Amino acid sequence: MKKILHIDSSVRRTDQSTESYNSISKAFGRYFIDSWMSKNHQDKVIYRDLGLNPPEFISQEWIAAAFMPEQQRGEKQALVLAQSDLYFEEVAQADVILITAPMYNYGMPAVLKAWFDQIMRVGKTFTFDLARGDFPIEPVLSGKTLVLLTSSGEFGFGAGGVREHMNHLSPHIKELTKYLGVDQFYEIGSEYQEFADDRHTASVEKAKQDIVDLVKQIG
Ligand SMILES: Cc1cc2nc3c(=O)[nH]c(=O)nc-3n(C[C@H](O)[C@H](O)[C@H](O)COP(=O)(O)O)c2cc1C
Numbered sequence: 001m002k003k004i005l006h007i008d009s010s011v012r013r014t015d016q017s018t019e020s021y022n023s024i025s026k027a028f029g030r031y032f033i034d035s036w037m038s039k040n041h042q043d044k045v046i047y048r049d050l051g052l053n054p055p056e057f058i059s060q061e062w063i064a065a066a067f068m069p070e071q072q073r074g075e076k077q078a079l080v081l082a083q084s085d086l087y088f089e090e091v092a093q094a095d096v097i098l099i100t101a102p103m104y105n106y107g108m109p110a111v112l113k114a115w116f117d118q119i120m121r122v123g124k125t126f127t128f129d130l131a132r133g134d135f136p137i138e139p140v141l142s143g144k145t146l147v148l149l150t151s152s153g154e155f156g157f158g159a160g161g162v163r164e165h166m167n168h169l170s171p172h173i174k175e176l177t178k179y180l181g182v183d184q185f186y187e188i189g190s191e192y193q194e195f196a197d198d199r200h201t202a203s204v205e206k207a208k209q210d211i212v213d214l215v216k217q218i219g
Contacts, residue, residue, distance in 0.1 A: 001042045005094035006033060009112035010102045010151075011051040023051075024151035024190060024204065029100035031208055032149060035215040046090050050111040056083055058117045066121055084118040091119055091180050096145045096218075099173065103152035107168040116176050126179050141181025145218060148173055148187045149211070153194030155203075186214055 012023035014030070026049075033045060065077035066084070073081075091097065101108050122128055126137050148170060156162035157169070170187050177185060190207040192200035 001044060002040065002095040003093050004033070004036065004043060004045045004096045004098060005090050006045050006047045006098045006100075007112070007115065008047075008049045008100050009051055009109045009115075010100065011109065011111070012102070013052070020196070023102070024193060025100040025102050025149055026051075028149040028151070028188070028190075028207060028211060029098060032098055032147065032211050032215065035212055036219050039215065039219045046094070048090075048115075050115055051109070054111040055087070055114040055118050057114055070123070084121060087115060087118050088121060088124055091125075092141060094144060096147065097177070097180065097182065098147045098149070100149045101169060101173065103150060103157070103167075103169045106166050108173060112173075120176070120179060137179075139179045139181055142183065144181045145184040146177045146180070146182040146186070147214065147218075148185070148189075149207070150187070150189035151193055152189065152191050155191035155195075155199070157189075157191065184218070186218070188214065 006029060008023075008026045008029055010023040010025050012021065012026070014022050014026050016022050037043065037045070059080075061076075061080050062084070065073060065080045068077060099112070101112055104110075107113075119125055124140065126139050128136050129138075130136050132138065150169060152169070154163060157164060157167040161167075170189070174185055174187070188207050188210045190200070190203040192203050
């Protein structure tokens, strides 16, 4: 039995009566989970909608608590780190992490960045040792697969595309997920949402087919 951690991050919902108001990235996430679960009935999914339930921002108190040796922490520090501990445990237990993300201002939504900020913890997610020279940070976790499903309004963000240099969404997430113990990274996305034309329809259809193919491959 595998454990899947499913993280949505669009602030849009999926229950609007006007179809175009609904989140595309969340629909991709649901499509992936439905495809996966139809093959793997026993698997377990932990779900978080960060768009509707945003993580707390880290703070001065959070940093002080996170960098304090565990045995010195009291009730106050435990409380400040409670959300971080919970999110970390969910990541640590997952075999597969599914992140869905819209492109906002050429990067990830603030709620998703806040989630990463909560999870990246010295001594938990990574170790820091200056004996390693110029690259002192190493991940603690390993062996995880990450699937990133995205949606953007413009187009050309992929390799060789006209806006590849403006894509701060997937390269950033890919970089960070190394520190979640991810060694298999897959990315599927649709583009053209703002054009609402045939190119968008084709892009969404292709993404859905790619999701089905990916589940066949790794599910
Ligand atoms: C606040 C905001 C910022 C956005 N910024 C960009 C952007 O920088 N580049 C882009 O291609 N699309 C941008 N878009 C369009 C979204 O990426 C597009 O609507 C996408 O489908 C949103 O994902 P969702 O359908 O899952 O909510 C933006 C949309 C919003 C609401």
